[in-house]
Amino acid sequence: MLVAQDITVRFGGLTAVDQVSASFMPGELVGIIGPNGAGKTTFFNAISGVTQPTSGRLALHGRSLAGQAPHRFAARGLARTFQTPRTFGDMRVRDNIAFGLKFAGRRRREYLFWGDEVGVPWVLRTADSILGLIGLGAQAELPAAAITPSQQRLLEIGMALATRPQLLLLDEVAAGLTENEVEDMARLIRRLRDELDLTVVWIEHAVSTLLRHVERVIVLHQGRKIADDVPRAVIRNPEVIEAYLGDEMGDAEAEGAAA
Numbered sequence: 001m002l003v004a005q006d007i008t009v010r011f012g013g014l015t016a017v018d019q020v021s022a023s024f025m026p027g028e029l030v031g032i033i034g035p036n037g038a039g040k041t042t043f044f045n046a047i048s049g050v051t052q053p054t055s056g057r058l059a060l061h062g063r064s065l066a067g068q069a070p071h072r073f074a075a076r077g078l079a080r081t082f083q084t085p086r087t088f089g090d091m092r093v094r095d096n097i098a099f100g101l102k103f104a105g106r107r108r109r110e111y112l113f114w115g116d117e118v119g120v121p122w123v124l125r126t127a128d129s130i131l132g133l134i135g136l137g138a139q140a141e142l143p144a145a146a147i148t149p150s151q152q153r154l155l156e157i158g159m160a161l162a163t164r165p166q167l168l169l170l171d172e173v174a175a176g177l178t179e180n181e182v183e184d185m186a187r188l189i190r191r192l193r194d195e196l197d198l199t200v201v202w203i204e205h206a207v208s209t210l211l212r213h214v215e216r217v218i219v220l221h222q223g224r225k226i227a228d229d230v231p232r233a234v235i236r237n238p239e240v241i242e243a244y245l246g247d248e249m250g251d252a253e254a255e256g257a258a259a
């Protein structure tokens, strides 16, 4: 689906992402974890066209995306959320989704091409069916600014889905949520992956929940990739424990997470 090769992003003298390579296969749910400042969001920005990598190669469906603008990434089936939800507060919840359906990602010509909706799951064809999918049906008429922070996060996921992605990048969609809400979010992400045939890459600090739900986890530390494996292996990796997991969770909790 997506292949990133030796991606490096420098800001002046700081190397935020240091030669990170990673591949994402169709249908995978992959987590990205690491300490604050490890380069997780910068890596996301680089693989979604928001930031131009200093060096490295990037291919979606085998076609190079180097130097392309973010809307070209969207047109090729990539959607993402941001750490701070980017919704339109004075527009109704339903209209936020409708905006994504109408405008996001695709150019007019591509809409004509997509007009017959061939291959688009029916739940992604209307704003109301997307709202039903993410559990925001009851909030459809409210201004987006009036819904709770956790609902804002769901709405941003809905807006991303409205672009009919095949690859969904989620940046801390569970930040600030209660433990139960984080668990609900993880279940929703899995359900979306399964029902919509998505590839999902999910950055999150709620490590124990993430490790219980993803199939593979990539660990970044000081811009470098220090692990890329199934959760069971990653929690036993001494470098990962030293750099991150030792602080984030006790051994017993980690064992439970990857059980």
Ligand SMILES: Nc1ncnc2c1ncn2[C@@H]1O[C@H](COP(=O)(O)OP(=O)(O)OP(=O)(O)O)[C@@H](O)[C@H]1O
Pocket: 011, 014, 016, 034, 035, 036, 037, 038, 039, 040, 041, 042, 043
């Ligand atoms: N636009 C920028 N200009 C300069 N430095 C930046 C910029 N964006 C990020 N950085 C720096 O790059 C490094 C990686 O930041 P990044 O936000 O990618 O980390 P992160 O792993 O996502 O952290 P967090 O978990 O806190 O969100 C940090 O040192 C950060 O200060």
